[in-house]
Amino acid sequence: MNRTEFVVVTVIVLTAAFALGWFVNWLVHRFTRVTQADLGELERMAQALHEAEETRDQAIAYIHQREEEVTRETAQLQAELAAAMDGLRDARHENQILSSELDGLRAQG
Numbered sequence: 001m002n003r004t005e006f007v008v009v010t011v012i013v014l015t016a017a018f019a020l021g022w023f024v025n026w027l028v029h030r031f032t033r034v035t036q037a038d039l040g041e042l043e044r045m046a047q048a049l050h051e052a053e054e055t056r057d058q059a060i061a062y063i064h065q066r067e068e069e070v071t072r073e074t075a076q077l078q079a080e081l082a083a084a085m086d087g088l089r090d091a092r093h094e095n096q097i098l099s100s101e102l103d104g105l106r107a108q109g
Contacts, residue, residue: 001009
């Protein structure tokens with residue numbers, strides 16, 4: 001193989017390699033291209049995700065508000081229970097005193 005044949009073969013091989021590389025690049029971009037339908041679907045998914053996050057945030061806020069209300073109601077009910085227990089204790093003590101006085105009057109009379 002002389003020098004001219006070597007140059008011609010080299011040019012043909014490099015041209016073929018370039019053409020093959022360009023064709024593969026075109027195929028890759030053709031199959032990986034994002035279509036308008038894909039962009040629309042991504043936009044819809046992003047909107048749905050945003051709405052779901054807003055709903056979640058509203059639910060969390062409602063749960064915190066409801067938890068505070070329940071905590072206040074529980075504290076109020078505990079205070080009422082303590083007052084009722086104190087009243088019951090006082091009533092039992094008064095009942096014992098009156099029962100003792102009644103027993104004393106029966107014993108005298």
